[in-house]
Amino acid sequence: MAARDLSVINTAPPNRYPIESHVIRFGEETIRDAVSYEIQRGGQIYFIHNRIENIKEVAGMIQRLVPDAKIGIGHGQLDGKKLENLMLAFMNGEFDVLVATTIVESGLDVPNANTIFINNANNFGLSDLHQMRGRVGRSNKKAFCYFITPEYSAMTADARKRISALEQFTELGSGFNIAMKDLEIRGAGDLLGGEQSGFINDIGFDTYQKILNEAIDELKETEFSDLYKDDGKPKQYVKDITIDTDFELLFPDDYINNITERLNLYTKLNAIKTEEELAKFETEIIDRFGELPTQVSDLLDSVRLKWIATKMGIEKLIMKQGKMIGYFVQDQQSGFYQSDAFTKVLQFVQMNAGKCKMKEKQTRKGLRLILTFEKVKTPNKH
16 A cells, blocks of 8 residues: 555635744743733733643733733643633633643634743644644734743754744644654654664655655556556556756746745646646736746746656656757666557657657666757757
8 A cells, every 4th residue: 555645735714814923031021012912902812831830820920910911720630610611711701811731732712812822832842832823813813922932052952943943834834844844853753664764864754755655666567566457547657757958947036036935836836737737827927927938938848848758758858958868767678668658659750750869878777768859949849
């Protein structure tokens, strides 16, 4: 069984805003100002303090700083009925500040609570902090999250990484990025037994997944070919293709000057699999940024070229100095060389001898079959 697919919801609910996150030191003025501001705009506040021994002292401090605030205290050692009544009273807006332990981490939806303080945030895990931050910003109001930590020099290296990750990933829908960062900080563990221990840390999770999928596909074609017989669908012999070119295939700085936006567009383009999606993507870019410059047109055409080359069984494509050279599947025993796709390539070469040539070439990895086109001026001409 192959590794499971992962679905990521990138679109936030309507009228939601990213939670403004701040890393602060414990300071009475900051706490007083933030609590007062939230109460003035009719909102409520969480204050997370995960030590029951002195949680009443923290509530007393907030009461001293903001005398008009109504404060409730909640933790796991309270009687169940009392705790339930406390939470219902907070949800109904009967008091302003809930000083609590991490019991509020999940399952609580109070749209009117839009400021949260997390005391000693360096002692929590990344997923805990992300969940607690998610308790606010659940309506159309701007929300604030304050991670109260000691000086960076006093924190452990992993704690600094966790806090930095939360500062970096504040956009709506960034939970997957935080999960991947958590995986990176804590280590991915052991997927396939003791022999694999540590291997995934050396090459990264994405590369490991890619190698694992390639190994599974190879076994399906060889040892277990009887179990995975032809289902009538066109077989894809090339899973990934490398393009090496001297054409400028990019979004120019003067066309899209925001670095983050350019990276997002490259990521989105990489995920496109059909001509309809590509045409829609092209329309969106023109609508947002104006007429396409040559570099962007060539970039989109290179994606189309990549799809065609993959169907033709080309693993590597070089476009330099007016030539285009395609390297076919390296494995000489591959079923590709007995496929209809390769037969069609041979027929095309025979009928267009003046445009292209096919020959074998000695490379570092052995003998390779290559296809060469001359006078290639732009990616969209072939």
